[in-house]
Ligand SMILES: [Ca+2]
């Protein structure tokens with residue numbers, strides 16, 4: 001899964017590497033979503049499944065909130081490719097159809113997109129976006145227009161470059177790079193110039209980074225190298241400034257805290273917690289008070305959460321409704337307007353839950 005990351009034993013069969021790599025976290029055999037017992041339910045806000053003729057994961061909103069970009073496998077696709085579509089699942093457009101694709105993102109101008117693909121490096125070993133020990137060395141970053149035309153390749157090397165996102169002003173790209181020294185966060189200008197490494201940690205592998213609304217703070221998740229063989233892999237959420245200063249640990253519990261994504265209010269982020277033995281749930285955390293609120297309540301996989309630019313909608317990937325044994329994910333949206341996550345600082349506590 002790119003944000004990228006894997007989930008094997010976590011979801012029964014899903015590869016846990018997916019957790020690590022936000023690229024494609026695909027549960028191979030997602031647990032069926034059992035209806036909650038009457039006396040144990042729910043505070044889950046209204047969820048709508050987005051109709052889509054295939055499997056889709058890790059989606060991100062367009063700046064105007066009307067479209068999404070994602071990794072999807074549709075029809076005869078042999079693997080996952082970059083697609084865009086309207087939020088209602090219509091106007092599905094394939095952006096790339098060569099190599100293997102992973103992480104994607106819109107530029108704030110709404111006219112350009114960035115995506116990860118092995119399309120130019122088909123002679124290199126194929127690799128696996130869900131397995132950090134086998135990440136595709138041919139994964140490079142590309143920018144194109146909304147039709148997948150005017151493609152410009154940004155990275156030129158034989159190491160894994162993926163997990164890309166764009167700063168609020170459109171000037172900087174964040175990404176993860178795997179070298180012989182491990183995985184670290186990097187940034188570069190939108191034209192691919194001025195590459196700079198942000199983390200220099202031999203014992204941690206960082207990824208899934210996004211700028212917060214202030215355009216200076218970066219939120220991401222990492223796992224310890226020593227935990228690389230663990231399943232599920234413990235993961236921790238951190239922040240760091242765009243100049244590499246102020247590395248700050250945000251989550252402190254020993255579990256899997258994965259896939260953070262900032263809310264427009266600048267004060268909250270959504271993320272995923274692994275709920276042993278096989279469940280994944282989406283949470284919201286106040287980054288200052290650390291207070292958290294569970295947003296999904298379902299035995300199925302719920303992951304890759306993002307918040308719409310207006311703060312009204314949570315978009316996520318889920319195995320809800322997918323027959324046991326089918327290795328697919330679908331997209332869903334939740335109406336989170338009652339949580340007041342839109343721009344303009346929300347210092348209210350969003351939940352009432354203390355640490356488990
Ligand atoms: Ca590192």
Ligand SMILES: [Ca+2]
Pocket residue numbers: 279280281282296297298299300301302
């Ligand atoms: Ca769940």
